[in-house]
Amino acid sequence: MSDDRARVEQMLRANDVRPPVIWQVMWEGAEETLAAEHPEGYDVLDVGRLAFESLHDDLKPAALDALIYGWWEAEQDRAARDTRFREMGGAL
Numbered sequence: 001m002s003d004d005r006a007r008v009e010q011m012l013r014a015n016d017v018r019p020p021v022i023w024q025v026m027w028e029g030a031e032e033t034l035a036a037e038h039p040e041g042y043d044v045l046d047v048g049r050l051a052f053e054s055l056h057d058d059l060k061p062a063a064l065d066a067l068i069y070g071w072w073e074a075e076q077d078r079a080a081r082d083t084r085f086r087e088m089g090g091a092l
Contacts, residue, residue, distance in 0.1 A: 023063050026051040 012018070030050035034042040048067075055063055 022055070022059060023051065023066060026054050030054060 027047060030047045033050065034046055052060065052063060052067075
């Protein structure tokens with residue numbers, strides 16, 4: 001079994017195919033679950049919470065770090081865009 005897995009991983013690397021990260025898999029699963037349970041709609045925060053809660057406990061610290069850093073980078077980008085906008089006199 002491990003030989004098969006090694007061959008698959010080698011083929012993926014050779015073809016520059018990256019397997020989805022666990023967070024992406026959990027997010028998509030949470031979206032599918034919520035869409036089925038709440039066809040009238042749901043909040044993106046609910047997706048994130050369900051995805052995070054679905055992770056194994058040993059994966060949660062890395063996922064939390066990714067969320068924090070992802071938020072931080074987006075916040076820094078937003079602040080930089082806001083500064084540029086103000087420097088241009090508020091005009092695009």
